[in-house]
Each structure stands twice: as structure tokens, then as C-alpha cells.
Amino acid sequence: MCPILLLGMNHKTAPVEIREQLALVCRDQADPLAQHHRLQHVDELFFLSTCNRVEFLFTSNHPEAGRAQVKELLTRHLAIPEQVLDPCLYSYQDLAAVSHLFRVAASLDSMVVGEPQILGQIKSAYRQAGKHHTVGVILNRLLHKTFSVAKRVRSETRIGSCAVSISYAAVELARKIFGELRDKRVLLIGAGEMAELAAEHFLAQGVNQMEVANRTLERAVGLAQRFRAETIPFSHILDALQRVDIVLTSTGSLEPILTHHEVKQRMRGRRNKPLFFIDIAVPRDIEAAVNRIDNVYLYDIDDLQGIVELNKAERCKEAEQAEHIIQAETIKFNEWLRTLEVVPTIIALKHKAETIRRSELQKTLAHLPNLGERERQAIEVLTQSIVNKMLHDPILFLKKKSQRETKQLFVDVTQQIFKLNERDEALGSLLDSADHKC
Amino acid sequence: MEIVFLTVATLSYCIGTIGYLIYLFHDRERVHRVAWAVLLFGALFQGAAIALGSWREGHLNVTDSRQALAFLAWVLVVTYLFAQRRFQVRILGSFVSPLAVVFLLASNLAPGVIFPVGTIFQSAWVIVHVTALFLANGLFGLAFCAGIMYLVQERNIKRKRFGYWYTRLPSLERLDQVNYICILIGFPLMTIGLIAGFAYAGAVWHSPWNWDPKEIFALITWCIYAVLLHERLAVGWRGRRAAWLAIAGFSAVLITFLGVNLLLKGHHTIFIR
Numbered sequence: 001m002c003p004i005l006l007l008g009m010n011h012k013t014a015p016v017e018i019r020e021q022l023a024l025v026c027r028d029q030a031d032p033l034a035q036h037h038r039l040q041h042v043d044e045l046f047f048l049s050t051c052n053r054v055e056f057l058f059t060s061n062h063p064e065a066g067r068a069q070v071k072e073l074l075t076r077h078l079a080i081p082e083q084v085l086d087p088c089l090y091s092y093q094d095l096a097a098v099s100h101l102f103r104v105a106a107s108l109d110s111m112v113v114g115e116p117q118i119l120g121q122i123k124s125a126y127r128q129a130g131k132h133h134t135v136g137v138i139l140n141r142l143l144h145k146t147f148s149v150a151k152r153v154r155s156e157t158r159i160g161s162c163a164v165s166i167s168y169a170a171v172e173l174a175r176k177i178f179g180e181l182r183d184k185r186v187l188l189i190g191a192g193e194m195a196e197l198a199a200e201h202f203l204a205q206g207v208n209q210m211e212v213a214n215r216t217l218e219r220a221v222g223l224a225q226r227f228r229a230e231t232i233p234f235s236h237i238l239d240a241l242q243r244v245d246i247v248l249t250s251t252g253s254l255e256p257i258l259t260h261h262e263v264k265q266r267m268r269g270r271r272n273k274p275l276f277f278i279d280i281a282v283p284r285d286i287e288a289a290v291n292r293i294d295n296v297y298l299y300d301i302d303d304l305q306g307i308v309e310l311n312k313a314e315r316c317k318e319a320e321q322a323e324h325i326i327q328a329e330t331i332k333f334n335e336w337l338r339t340l341e342v343v344p345t346i347i348a349l350k351h352k353a354e355t356i357r358r359s360e361l362q363k364t365l366a367h368l369p370n371l372g373e374r375e376r377q378a379i380e381v382l383t384q385s386i387v388n389k390m391l392h393d394p395i396l397f398l399k400k401k402s403q404r405e406t407k408q409l410f411v412d413v414t415q416q417i418f419k420l421n422e423r424d425e426a427l428g429s430l431l432d433s434a435d436h437k438c
Numbered sequence: 439m440e441i442v443f444l445t446v447a448t449l450s451y452c453i454g455t456i457g458y459l460i461y462l463f464h465d466r467e468r469v470h471r472v473a474w475a476v477l478l479f480g481a482l483f484q485g486a487a488i489a490l491g492s493w494r495e496g497h498l499n500v501t502d503s504r505q506a507l508a509f510l511a512w513v514l515v516v517t518y519l520f521a522q523r524r525f526q527v528r529i530l531g532s533f534v535s536p537l538a539v540v541f542l543l544a545s546n547l548a549p550g551v552i553f554p555v556g557t558i559f560q561s562a563w564v565i566v567h568v569t570a571l572f573l574a575n576g577l578f579g580l581a582f583c584a585g586i587m588y589l590v591q592e593r594n595i596k597r598k599r600f601g602y603w604y605t606r607l608p609s610l611e612r613l614d615q616v617n618y619i620c621i622l623i624g625f626p627l628m629t630i631g632l633i634a635g636f637a638y639a640g641a642v643w644h645s646p647w648n649w650d651p652k653e654i655f656a657l658i659t660w661c662i663y664a665v666l667l668h669e670r671l672a673v674g675w676r677g678r679r680a681a682w683l684a685i686a687g688f689s690a691v692l693i694t695f696l697g698v699n700l701l702l703k704g705h706h707t708i709f710i711r
Contacts, residue, residue: 155467158605176595179609271674274610291596295677303598310600 002043002138003063004337006097007070007089008055011111014088021078022054032056032077033132039073041065045134046143048104048125050118052111054078057101059138067091098142099330105150106322107159112168113315114159119150141336149329156325157318167198169307170278170299171205174246177276177297185209187244188229189237190251191219194280194301198248199227211244213237215251241266246276249285260289263296278304335403342402345411346395348420353387443487444508448542450480451515455535462532462606470528477515477535484512500568506695507545511538513576521580525616527608533583563638570631575691577624578663582688584616585681592678614676617684621670625663632656655694662687 011019036045046057056074060066071089075082092100103109107118126143129135135143153159171181178184186207188199191214199210210229213236214220220231232240241247241263251257258277263286267275277298279286284300291298361383365376394414401410414420457473488509491499500509518534521527587607594604607613635656636646647653666683669675675683 173595175609176591176604177610179611268673272676273674274677294679297595299598306598307600 002059002061004057004059004094004097004138004142005063005067005070006055006057006092006100007067007074008048008053009085009088009090010053010109013090018078018080018085018088019052021080022049022051025049025078031128031132032073033129033134035073036132036134039066039069041069044136044139045070046125046129046139048122050121053104053109055101055104057097057139057142059136063093095330095334098333099326101142101146102149102326102329103323105146106153106326107150108153108319108322108326112165113319115168116154119147122146122150138337138340142333145329145333149326152329153322153325157321159315159318159322165197166194166280166301166304166308167201169304169311170198170248171201173278173297173299173307174202174276175205177274178245182206182208184245185211185243186246186248187237187240188212188223188227189234189247189249189257189285190214190253190281191223195248195250195278196223198278198280199223202246202248203227207246211240213240238262238266241275242269244275245273246278248278248280250280251285252281253285254283256285256287258286258290260287260293263290264293267293267295280304338407339399339402342398342407342411345414345420346398349391349394349414349418352418352420353391357383357387440487440490443483443490447480447484447487447512448539450476450483451511451535451539451542454480454531455539458532458535462529465606470531473531473535474519474522477531478519481512481515481519484508485516488512498565498568500572503696504545507541509572510575510579510695511541511545513572514538514541514579517573517576517580521616521620525612525619527584527612527616529607530580530583530587530616533587534580537579537583561638561641563634563641566634567631567638570627570634574624574628574631575695577620577627578684578688578691581617581620581624581684584613584620585684585688588613588617588681589678589685592681610677614680617680618670618676621663621667621684621687625667628660628663632660652694655690655697659687659690659694662690 009018014022032047033045036042039045041062042058042060044059048055048057054074056070058066058070071082071085074089075085078085100109105119105122107114107116110118122143126135129139174181174184181202184207186199186202186209188195188210191212203210208228210227211232212220212224212227212229213232213234214223215234217231223229224231237257241258247258249257263275272295274295274297277286277290277296279298279300282301286298286300288298288300290296361380364379365371371379398407398410398414401407454473454477457469457476461469461473488499491505495501500506514534515538518531518538522531588610590603591607591610591613594600594607595610639648640646662683666675666680666687670680
């Protein structure tokens with residue numbers, strides 16, 4: 001069996017400096033797949049790189065040599081000396097590699113567990129690999145399996161619905177209030193780090209109208225550029241309440257900047273459309289009484305922290321279930337891998353039968369020149385079905401035995417009975433197109 | 439034949455409701471699909487039963503409380519089946535289907551009276567009156583369910599409690615929209631139904647308004663929905679208030695519909711005597 005190997009690093013194993021380097025390289029889009037032809041010990045190659053991880057998934061008949069070559073490719077790709085990189089790397093083989101890939105795709109290995117972007121990133125990496133023709137029978141199958149496992153985890157567990165960062169929790173809440181966020185308008189008041197992070201999350205969720213208000217205009221302009229937002233003067237925030245739906249505050253003000261009375265007055269003007277305040281500032285920027293107004297929802301940092309704690313516990317439970325799914329799917333994939341070992345024999349068998357059929361058919365037809373097109377067709381179909389029916393049971397038998405330890409015995413016997421050994425050299429080329437046959 | 443159809447329908451509604459209750463606690467697309475299909479199956483059979491009955495009687499077979507309740511259950515299910523296609527708020531089914539089952543089962547307990555068939559039901563006004571009002575009631579029933587869900591969800595978000603219902607129920611805006619659209623369509627239907635009723639009463643009793651308790655309650659119900667719709671369109675009443683009014687409105691519908699039929703006497707009592 002051709003070993004499946006995985007070499008990579010992620011946010012748990014690599015310090016932030018190295019990941020920053022990774023992010024830089026990501027942006028340059030240097031594509032290591034283009035180097036595939038230079039790695040003679042690597043057969044199939046898949047490369048995933050996000051800002052928090054890099055993974056090389058490959059198959060190789062010489063695991064050690066293959067791994068060394070890929071490691072060299074990685075050091076060159078990142079431009080980091082090997083002795084620095086080495087402690088950050090992890091390496092898996094066969095089933096461990098398969099289940100690692102499943103865990104990554106199901107977002108169990110992510111920095112924010114359950115975040116949905118990773119699957120999309122894997123899909124686009126797969127398209128990239130397809131473009132370079134670096135994936136073959138095994139990795140094709142493995143990646144398709146990976147997509148379906150990730151989908152299964154997402155639909156059967158609630159791993160994705162538990163927000164474990166404050167900014168993500170804020171986005172989730174907004175979604176429970178507004179449903180669709182695309183057409184909503186966000187107002188960012190002040191420029192705390194956490195508020196910026198939340199703003200980023202809102203942008204990632206499709207919000208595309210944002211306004212920024214800050215006491216120092218320079219900072220506001222900077223933020224506005226970053227978020228493609230408009231700036232408004234700090235004194236105009238009350239007017240802005242008429243048109244925005246979500247307000248993120250994080251100023252250093254010691255007094256509340258929005259009071260119950262001020263907000264209540266604006267509600268009639270906005271025809272009671274829901275208004276969601278996220279107050280990340282300490283001391284708080286918005287009077288707690290604001291939450292009592294109809295259609296107004298106010299969450300401060302403690303409330304959000306509460307959600308995060310709640311979700312962490314919930315997520316552990318869901319993660320266990322997800323791990324279970326992954327284990328089961330890994331075992332299933334392994335079964336498929338094992339059938340692969342008998343595939344060369346099956347193909348050789350089919351090939352031999354087909355060769356015999358064709359040559360015999362040709363001989364017979366040469367003796368019967370007066371046959372019409374219909375009769376020729378009938379004979380063709382007849383021979384085909386005889387061959388197929390003859391081979392059906394032996395092939396099924398081999399596939400069934402492929403799950404057993406004794407399979408080599410049956411493979412040998414089959415090869416001897418049908419004298420398949422002499423065709424071994426031709427098998428290599430046949431195998432390349434085998435993925436749709438097995 | 440009718441009784442067979444009705445039994446099949448009742449069983450289907452019960453199974454559909456069980457399916458929707460399972461769906462409430464197990465968020466599986468397939469469970470919903472099956473429950474929806476079973477409800478559709480039941481609705482087809484009940485529709486056939488109603489059609490058969492009406493054909494036999496020669497008029498729309500919604501004359502006594504028993505038939506009226508069953509008809510309400512049918513309209514509720516049918517409006518939900520359509521609304522589901524339109525809004526995709528699947529969990530609404532978990533609230534609507536039990537309501538339909540309650541109505542359908544209650545219809546067996548309500549007094550069913552056979553009374554001499556006259557030409558009294560054969561006017562086109564009656565058909566408009568009954569169909570429009572029942573359709574409106576079905577939509578108001580949906581608005582009622584959406585209203586309850588809204589209040590539960592709003593309470594969760596306001597009080598910052600994140601239990602099971604918080605994750606399970608859809609977003610506030612979505613529920614509010616269901617409420618709005620149901621009433622936006624239901625209110626004109628109700629108006630048409632009432633006008634047809636008055637026109638008919640004018641023709642039969644020579645006076646459109648007879649201070650019949652049912653008429654009075656119907657007018658109160660109409661006013662509740664009129665206020666709700668007006669305030670929403672004029673000043674943007676939405677959310678909690680709209681949900682409460684939708685609940686109040688449907689309660690008034692039920693009082694008009696059942697309370698008056700069963701407890702008070704009036705013109706309409708001739709239909710249930």
C-alpha cells in the first residue's frame with residue numbers, strides 16, 4: 001500500500017513569528033505545487049496554507065526520503081532555517097494523517113474551533129492541486145471524503161453554532177436578532193482592539209456598510225480605510241442612530257456616551273427597527289437601562305464573556321461527538337485503501353480477459369464476412385457479457401478478501417491461476433486511470 | 439367514505455405533529471421533510487372529505503361547530519404548508535401542527551347537529567364569507583404561533599439566557615416578518631369576509647347589523663388587527679407589541695369562533711342549534 005503522509009504546522013506548534021512569515025508568503029502566492037516534478041520520491045501532493053497553518057499531504061513509496069524532500073521544500077517556501085522550523089513541525093502517517101486531515105476540515109483543529117472558513121480554504125487548495133495535476137487516485141478520494149466528513153460533522157453536531165470568542169459571540173447574537181446581516185449598517189464608536197476584531201467579524205459575515213466615529217480624526221480615518229467605512233464626527237453619533245442597526249462601542253470615556261433617554265428618543269425616528277448595542281468598553285459606554293427599551297438590545301463585555309464560557313462547555317460536548325464521527329470515517333476510508341491493494345490484480349485480470357475476447361472476436365468475424373451490422377453487434381454484446389459474468393465472482397471475492405490479512409495469498413493464487421505476473425510491467429500505466437474503475 | 443377520509447386525515451395530522459415535535463428537539467432536515475409530507479397527505483384527504491360533504495349537501499359543508507372546527511384545522515394546515523414554502527421557517531410547523539390537531543380532535547367533541555337544509559347556505563355571499571374568514575383565521579393562526587415564538591426568543595435575548603430555545607428558534611426579524619406578512623394578507627381577507635357576511639345578513643334578515651354577539655366579537659377582532667396593521671404601517675410598531683397583538687387577535691378570533699358559538703345565543707346560533 002502506498003503510504004499517505006502529512007507534514008505541517010499550526011497555531012499550536014508554531015509561534016506567532018513563524019506564522020506571520022507564513023502569512024507573508026501566503027500573500028506572495030509562491031506556489032510550492034509547481035515544484036512537484038522535482039520531488040522524485042513524492043507521488044501525489046496536496047498543499048494547504050492558511051494564516052494559521054500549513055499542511056503538506058502526500059503519498060510516497062519511500063516515506064523517509066519523501067518526508068525529507070517535502071521538508072526541504074517547506075523550508076525553502078517559508079525561507080526559515082531548518083533548525084528553527086523543525087520543532088514546530090508535526091508529521092503523521094497513514095490513518096493518523098487521514099484523521100488529522102478530517103479534524104482540520106471539520107474545524108476541530110482550528111484556532112476558533114468550529115469556524116467555517118477552513119473547509120472553503122481546503123476546497124480552493126484542492127482546486128489548485130487539480131490545476132497542477134498533483135493529486136491522483138488516493139488523494140482525490142481522500143479529499144472528497146474529507147469534504148463529506150466535514151459536512152457531516154457540521155450537520156450532525158452543533159460544533160459550528162458555539163461561538164467561543166467575544167467578537168464571534170457578538171456576530172452570532174446579531175444574527176439571532178436580524179437574521180440576515182448583509183443589508184445591515186454597523187457604527188463603530190471608538191477604536192479598542194476588541195471592537196476592531198468584532199468589526200472585522202461583521203465584515204466577514206457580509207456586512208458592507210460601516211461608519212466610524214472617533215474623537216481623534218486620524219484614527220477614525222485609518223479605521224475607515226481598513227474597513228472600507230465612512231467617518232462621521234463624534235458629535236453626530238446620535239443622528240447616526242437613525243440609520244445604523246448595530247453599534248459597537250469601545251471608547252475610553254468615563255461617562256456613558258449614550259443614555260437611556262437619548263436612545264429612546266431616536267427609536268421613533270427609526271420606526272422601532274431593532275437596534276443592537278455591543279459595548280466592549282470598561283467602564284461601559286452605554287447606560288444599562290438602554291436594554292429596557294423595546295426593540296433595543298444591549299450587551300456589554302460581561303454578557304458576551306458569559307456566552308463564551310457557556311459555549312466552551314457546550315463545544316467540548318459537541319467536539320466529542322465530532323471526534324467519534326471522524327474515527328468512524330477514518331476506519332471506512334481505511335477499508336477503501338485496503339481494497340486498493342487488490343486493484344492491480346483486478347485490473348490485470350480484466351485486461352487479460354478483454355485482450356482474449358478481442359482477439360477471438362476478430363478471428364471469428366474474419367471467418368464470417370457476410371454478417372450484417374446487427375449480427376456483429378449481437379456477437380460483440382454476447383462475448384462481453386460472457387466475460388463480465390465469468391469475472392464477476394472472482395473480482396467480488398478479491399474485493400472481499402482485501403479486508404483480510406491473508407489477502408496476499410489470494411492475490412498470489414489469482415495471479416498464478418490466470419498467469420497475470422508477466423503483465424506486471426504494463427500495470428503501472430494502467431493504474432493511473434484506475435480511480436474510476438474501483 | 440367521508441369518515442374514512444377524515445380518519446386518515448386525523449391520523450396523518452397526529453403523525454405529522456409527532457414528527458414536528460421530534461423535529462423540535464432533533465434538528466434534522468429529513469425529519470422535517472417527512473413531517474411536512476405527512477401533513478400534506480392529511481390535508482389532501484381532509485380536503486377530499488370536505489369536497490365530498492359539500493357536494494352531497496349542495497353547499498360548502500361548514501355549517502355546525504363540528505365542521506367549522508375541522509375546517510379551521512384544515513385551513514391552518516394548508517396555510518402552513520404554503521407558508522413553509524414561502525418563509526422557510528420550518529420550526530413554525532412544530533407550533534402550528536399541534537394547534538391543528540387540537541382543533542381537529544376538538545371538532546369531534548363539539549355539538550354536531552343535523553338540521554333541515556334550506557336554501558339559506560346556497561348564496562354566493564356565504565361562500566365568500568366563510569372562505570375568506572377561514573383563510574384569514576388560518577393566517578392569523580400562523581401569526582399567533584410566530585408571535586409566541588417571537589416572545590420566547592425576545593425574552594431569551596433581552597434577559598441574556600441562552601438555553602436550548604435560543605439556538606433552536608429562528609431570528610427575531612424573521613419571526614416578525616412572518617407575523618407581518620400573515621396579518622398583511624389576513625386582514626383584507628377578513629374585511630372581505632365580514633362585508634360578505636353583512637351583505638348576506640342584509641339580504642336574509644333585512645338588516646346588515648343585528649347586534650348579534652358574534653357580530654360584536656367579530657368587529658372587536660377586526661379592530662384589533664386594524665390597530666395592529668395601522669400602527670405598524672404608520673409608526674412602525676413591530677416586535678414585542680406586534681407579537682402580543684397577534685396573540686390577542688387570534689384569541690379574539692377563537693372567542694368569536696367558539697365562545698360565541700357554544701355559550702352565547704344569536705343569529706348564528708341557528709347554525710349550531
